[in-house]
Ligand SMILES: *[C@@H]1O[C@H](CO)[C@@H](O)[C@H](O)[C@H]1NC(C)=O
């Protein structure tokens with residue numbers, strides 16, 4: 480996917496319990512009726528869908544069973560890896576430094592603790608002790624302490640990482656409780672994702688009562704999570720290969736007459752068969768693909784001359800995949816497809832190849848972006864490559880480092896993983912994007928986690 484989304488931070492909770500209660504009986508009735516009609520409607524839809532699959536006369540149900548078990552031999556992150564993460568953090572934090580985080584990817588990275596964000600702060604404090612080990616403290620609302628202990632147990636951390644739990648009382652201040660832990664700290668860093676009211680509450684008390692400075696995590700601290708371990712790379716390699724395999728399988732089942740929504744549903748089935756969870760799909764046909772973030776619709780249909788873009792991904796063992804393939808419905812006859820669009824496809828591919836060839840450890844993210852952009856510029860399509868080249872990927876589908884021509888301060892390091900996804904988008908005409916995931920290897924080159932680039936726009 481070419482750009483950022485901001486997930487909502489928390490669900491809203493009903494404010495007036497008495498009203499909620501009064502409505503309960505009514506709500507139950509409505510739910511029961513809805514279920515009844517839902518089931519009837521579902522049966523009708525299913526009958527219709529199976530009797531006219533795809534509207535293109537394809538009577539075979541797509542069979543994605545060959546994708547089953549695709550990543551079964553991939554190991555989850557082992558407990559000992561959390562010790563390595565703490566050791567790297569200890570090397571990067573200054574003496575007496577501390578890192579504070581809220582629930583989210585960084586908390587999972589260092590502690591494997593899963594917790595939902597709510598208005599009541601739940602924090603993890605990682606501090607570098609005098610002996611250069613990391614001490615871990617969880618700050619939890621007191622009434623949630625039992626659940627917090629369960630979450631810590633479920634994290635299955637190695638014995639060497641012991642976690643201290645500190646509770647804050649409902650009418651008390653989570654910031655005072657946290658500041659007491661940090662009064663001796665030389666410097667407190669907060670993760671960039673920490674919400675402003677939490678940062679503000681903590682920084683205020685730390686500076687006024689203890690003279691401790693609180694800032695956002697330094698670039699060096701943020702870089703730690705960008706550099707992936709062999710175990711993380713193995714998971715991401717399989718997740719992304721599975722996503723390519725799903726796109727290739729689906730391509731055989733895309734028939735004239737299908738809608739974008741039909742294609743999206745096939746991709747979801749294929750990704751799920753391959754064992755990915757939290758899957759998502761953009762399936763866009765012809766001029767709709769000119770919207771980099773278009774929504775698959777139920778009206779636009781594939782013709783036998785269509786250009787089809789599938790951008791999809793999912794999660795495996797806590798890590799994300801993200802792959803785009805654009806293909807043509809003509810049967811591999813180079814002259815039967817619109818020549819402008821064929822040329823654009825090969826141009827986008829050569830922009831990907833330029834990145835693989837030119838970028839290496841030490842390149843700035845700006846240089847990585849420009850390696851692709853120059854190719855597209857030279858062919859006269861520069862103004863139609865409207866977004867950055869790519870984004871980091873890992874626990875999050877979009878994370879640092881971002882490959883854009885303004886990002887001159889981050890340089891590639893071995894272990895960094897990111898998308899290479901140039902595109903050409905001509906509004907009301909067509910859109911082409913190809914997206915593969917790469918890792919920077921130990922010897923400084925880029926290696927495809929997707930195995931290989933799309934070979935051609937017909938067979939992929
Ligand atoms: C290092 O110091 C911390 C905090 O004082 C202590 O809890 C821990 O046991 C020490 N670890 C080692 C290996 O000495």
Ligand SMILES: *[C@@H]1O[C@H](CO)[C@@H](O)[C@H](O)[C@H]1NC(C)=O
Nearest residue numbers: 817818819820905907908909
């Ligand atoms: C091919 O596609 C381009 C871009 O959409 C369009 O301008 C051109 O008219 C098309 N050519 C033919 C022969 O349809």
